[in-house]
Amino acid sequence: MGKIKLRNFHQARWDEPIIFELSTPGQRGILLPEIDDEIVDRVGDAEEIIPKKVKRNKKPQLPELSQPQVLRHFLRLSQETLGQDINIDIGLGTCTMKYSPKIHEQFVRNPKFSELHPLQDEETTQGILEIMYKTAELLKEISGMDAFVFQAGGGAQAVFSNASILKAYHTDRGEGDKRTEIITTAFSHPVNAAAPHTKGFKVITLMPDEETGYPSIEALKSVVSDRTAGLFITNPEDTGIFNVHIKEMVDIVHEAGGLCIGDIADANGLFGIVRAKEMGYDMCHYNLHKAFSSPHGSMGPCCGAQGVKKFLEKYLPVPVVAFDGEKYYLDYDRPHSIGKVRMFYGVVAAVLRAYSWIVSLGADGLKEVSELSILNNNYLMKRLLTEVRGISAPYSKERFRMEQVRYSWEKLKEETGVGTEDVERRCMDYGLQEFYQSHPPYLVPEPFTPEPNETFSKDEIDEYAEIMKKVSQEAYENPELVKTAPHNGPISLIPQPPITDPEDLIVTWRVYKKKKGID
Amino acid sequence: MAKKLGLIVNPIAGMGGRVGLKGTDGEETLKKALMLGAKKEAPDKAKKALKYIRENIDEIEILTYPSDMGQNECIELGLNHKVIGEIHYEMTTYKDTEEAAKRMMENDVDLILFAGGDGTARNICSIIGDKIPVIGIPAGVKIHSAVFATNPLNAGRIVEEFFKNPNMELRESEVMDIDEDEFRKGRVAAKLYGYMKVPYQRAYVQSLKSGGIYSDEISLEGIADYVIENMEKDCFYLIGAGTTTRKILERLKLPYTLLGVDIVKDKKLVLNDANEKDILRIVDSNKFKIIVSPIGGQGYIFGRGNQQLSPAVIKACGKDNVIVISTPGKIASLKSKPLLVDTGDDEADEMLKGYYRVIVGYDEIYVYKCS
Structure with missing residues (x-):
């Protein structure tokens, strides 16, 4: 493709009511056949079979529509949505919105997989157990850890599970009551503070150095003590800057008797380049729904793969998928286990997709994923910082970044009054869905965190950069245009707050009717 | 009913800076600044904010003070305004600023926009305290107080948001000033004089959109x-x-x-x-x-x-x-x-x-x- 031409985009606007408002009493999408007399004779009246105490007092107030009405309704809604498959979804940094090969969907929709039940006898689920076992083996190689489980239903739960293991480890050593503090960094994913806090640890957050963007060794030394239980850290941090002192930091914590837990949710810049083991971590987790291609639209389905070193393996949540040389089985006989953090064994569809992705790429392919991601990211950074007015990338200014960058629109805001939220909405007019601003705390003002991973072509990255350039230019020439965006979307500017005030939020039809006094 | 904006320009603010006097507090310093050829800077800075207000806010009633304390700036920009006080000498003093603030309060303005420096902020604070929200156009030599916008244009933008967004948060912000005599000797002796309420523009904190913060x-x-x-x-x-x-x-x-x-x-x-x-x-x-x-x-x-x-x-x-x-x-x-x-x-x-x-x-x- 030659010179990038921006699209004359306009999204469908259906002004579609919610489905409850489309309901007409008596309409049906499916008419169930009458039950054969023979069945009624043998079994009796279905209503009578159901115990009285589990029966509803009132009929459920479900919307009543015919099939084509339902179909039209949801297709219209889908046209008012910008999904991952339709837009250049570079904007969602820390989320790795990469293309997931469609053949993976064939695997997970195959009845051989989709009709499995987690309570089936192990003898009948050898195939999926083998895939889980082998995926764990692959992750062991990728990370250098010694054991993996997939029970956590996302990254946060995996960090919580690691925090639980940390607690069990210190308790077993008689130091559970003494080692009550964990250390994290401000640009690590916030869950590295939140999950251990939920487990009862006191959280100490190291703030970034003014120049480098990650904490100094001295900052860490000032708080490490015999109260330190562990270090929960993301590297590269949200800024996309790789903390080159990671090994030294880990050594300091180890020397003080603490353990180190790596958050590798965003592994996209690390495959085949650096492993958890070499960074000195004792535990880590991957988000299979990010770097390993499994999609995570609408906050699911997620899977946090939790990995630990040998000396912590006994604490892993049960069951662990094991192999006795002949068959695969679910091992519950683990007396030191922290128990369960979630039902069953994990989001197995995400494991299946991740397995397909890893084996189809191979070792060289995985490394290429990271190399391409880093190249794409630094190419986009070069374009944005040299061609787009009003944008900057705070900290470590002369260094390359890994898989993402946290930019700032502060200068644009200062000079034009147009801030990151305005730019975000205006991008929608060019066919992009919202971009990710920042995790809290907002240390980078007017933030913006794109992540152009390996699945985007150069032309797509160029188109993305051109859109940013165009919106910035508009901000300087006609700030009102940007501040009142979107103009080509299904809805226009919504003031927020106040509409996001939790006091006023209504998320179900039932509560809406109650608040509005509708019968 | 149109919202009322009080406008106070301290025309001599900032005059000492360009000629190296580190401030313009006190009559002697002002005379010295004039002898050294200092020019009034605050009126021009105020006009930048007012120009933005003229172009972006439709219904607004401006109450201001005579001459360069706001009246002239409004006339030059063709802004409707009402003069609510009087000054007796061409060179105004802190007493005029204080009197203007008092008049603004008596006239129930919704917000005071002022152009000046820490001294001006301090004078206004001594009269209104936290009773009326304010926003400062940075025009003085000393800007240590947290009641100023980052530049005149942004002061205009904050006024716009204040009048258009009824939910805009107000924050108590520090009014600081340093002793100029000490400052000229190379010693910074800053004092906290009080707090004024300032419309807070989201810049460093997440909006409610993301929830849970x-x-x-x-x-x-x-x-x-x-x-x-x-x-x-x-x-x-x-x-x-x-x-x-x-x-x-x-x-x-x-x-x-x-x-x-x-x-x-x-x-x-x-x-x-x-x-x-x-x-x-x-x-x-x-x-x-x-x-x-x-x-x-x-x-x-x-x-x-x-x-x-x-x-x-x-x-x-x-x-x-x-x-x-x-x-x-x-x-x-x-x-x-x-x-x-x-x-x-x-x-x-x-x-x-x-x-x-x-x-x-x-x-x-x-x-x-x-x-």
Whole structure:
């Protein structure tokens, strides 16, 4: 493709009511056949079979529509949505919105997989157990850890599970009551503070150095003590800057008797380049729904793969998928286990997709994923910082970044009054869905965190950069245009707050009717 | 009904700066500045903000003061306005600023937009305190107060948002000023004069959109409760100036001094507004701790607004007994720049440097550098 031409985009606007408002009493999408007399004779009246105490007092107030009405309704809604498959979804940094090969969907929709039940006898689920076992083996190689489980239903739960293991480890050593503090960094994913806090640890957050963007060794030394239980850290941090002192930091914590837990949710810049083991971590987790291609639209389905070193393996949540040389089985006989953090064994569809992705790429392919991601990211950074007015990338200014960058629109805001939220909405007019601003705390003002991973072509990255350039230019020439965006979307500017005030939020039809006094 | 904007321009603000006088406070300095060829700068800066207001706000009633204190600027830009006072001399003084603020208050303006520096802010604060929201157009030589927009255009934008967004948050912000005579001798002696309410534009904190993020108010309560729960028996706590530290006294249901140092022991008040002598007498050889909060946007924890906590007091206390508290928003506004100290005593300054466990919420700690 030659010179990038921006699209004359306009999204469908259906002004579609919610489905409850489309309901007409008596309409049906499916008419169930009458039950054969023979069945009624043998079994009796279905209503009578159901115990009285589990029966509803009132009929459920479900919307009543015919099939084509339902179909039209949801297709219209889908046209008012910008999904991952339709837009250049570079904007969602820390989320790795990469293309997931469609053949993976064939695997997970195959009845051989989709009709499995987690309570089936192990003898009948050898195939999926083998895939889980082998995926764990692959992750062991990728990370250098010694054991993996997939029970956590996302990254946060995996960090919580690691925090639980940390607690069990210190308790077993008689130091559970003494080692009550964990250390994290401000640009690590916030869950590295939140999950251990939920487990009862006191959280100490190291703030970034003014120049480098990650904490100094001295900052860490000032708080490490015999109260330190562990270090929960993301590297590269949200800024996309790789903390080159990671090994030294880990050594300091180890020397003080603490353990180190790596958050590798965003592994996209690390495959085949650096492993958890070499960074000195004792535990880590991957988000299979990010770097390993499994999609995570609408906050699911997620899977946090939790990995630990040998000396912590006994604490892993049960069951662990094991192999006795002949068959695969679910091992519950683990007396030191922290128990369960979630039902069953994990989001197995995400494991299946991740397995397909890893084996189809191979070792060289995985490394290429990271190399391409880093190249794409630094190419986009070069374009944005040299061609787009009003944008900057705070900290470590002369260094390359890994898989993402946290930019700032502060200068644009200062000079034009147009801030990151305005730019975000205006991008929608060019066919992009919202971009990710920042995790809290907002240390980078007017933030913006794109992540152009390996699945985007150069032309797509160029188109993305051109859109940013165009919106910035508009901000300087006609700030009102940007501040009142979107103009080509299904809805226009919504003031927020106040509409996001939790006091006023209504998320179900039932509560809406109650608040509005509708019968 | 159209909203009322009060406009006060201090026309002589900033005149001393360009000719190297480090300020324009006092008649003698002004004369000197004029002799050195200083020109009025504040009117032009005010006009930049007013031009934005003219182009972006439809219904607004501007109440202002005569001549260069706002009237001329409005006339030049063709803005409808009403003059509500009078001045007697061409060269205005702080008394005119104060009188103008008084008139604005009597006329129930919704917001005061003023152009000036720390001196102007201080004069307005002495009259209106926190009764009327204000926003400053930075036009003075000294801009240490947190009541100013970052530039004239942004002052205009904040006025626009204030009038268009009924939910805009107001924050109590510091009014600081330094003693110009001392400043000319090379010594910065800043004092905290009070707090004014300023419309707060989101810049460093997340909007509600993402949900679940603590507001500064909730953080303040968490910080205060955490500090109170961890207070040691028989220990004197010297609680420094400011709105963050004030919350501790409020939660203890004790009277407080917003701009001074209050002393608390065993959750009971020992003394309000203690000076250095009081402090040294009371703490004597007893155990004591100091609780301070950084000045927003600047990061000073000692030497700005809390001179009662003198080098002698600080040295007796020791760094380990200094408790720094701050809302996460205030820390974020420092943009990773370190906390600062300037006690006027090199030894005390040196002792205070290093890393602090800053309390930013209930049981929440940021490790932050001070230099």
